Amino acid sequence: MTLVSKLLYAVSTLVLLHSGFSSYEFHHLLKLKSLNSAQTVIHELPKDIKYEIYVGLVLFVLAVFTSFEKLQYLPIESNDGMIISEGNYLKEIALNKATNVDNLIGSNPNGEIVFTPSFVDVHAKRKLSREWASNNEKKEK
Incomplete structure (x- = not known):
């Protein structure tokens, strides 16, 4: 895993945790307000919390895609233990x-x-x- 993917994982985790906490606070305040008033009005999440969730998910997906490394194989036929990576698996031919x-x-x-x-x-x-x-x-x- 590269440094970029680790950084993206960390940032996306923090953004998603913050948006989850903001959503919890919003619903907690909504409950307190509905207990004090006789009117119960259903409210949606604010747009900034929704956008924060979307940004966190996009950063997480980018972190997943940047964490992919080249595939490596152990050859079946040779016993020398040399690992074959994706770049040298097949040789170029004309x-x-x-x-x-x-x-x-x-x-x-x-x-x-x-x-x-x-x-x-x-x-x-x-x-x-x-x-x-x-x-x-x-x-x-």
Whole structure:
């Protein structure tokens, strides 16, 4: 956890505790006022207490997000005990180096996208069906 996240946690905790205490005081004073007067009026929290709660929650969420660190893993296969962090888990590769064998044999690694054998030439199929229909009409006559 970084110093920034610890500071944000501390500030957000203080702000939320202060807003909770302010809310308690407001409701306590509201009860005393309603006991002294015959009118019982329902009051909402003042806007400054609401805003203080929102600011405390936003600071807390920011503290949570800034406290995330890089993930670290212990490799399964090697026994040297070296911890792998997120930055060096996979090594950079060049696509042309990875596809040297495909290039040498004339295969395209993106073949399913480039070559679409499932598409049908509709005009050629219509021409064939017209020829078939005309041949069948000639045979029936």
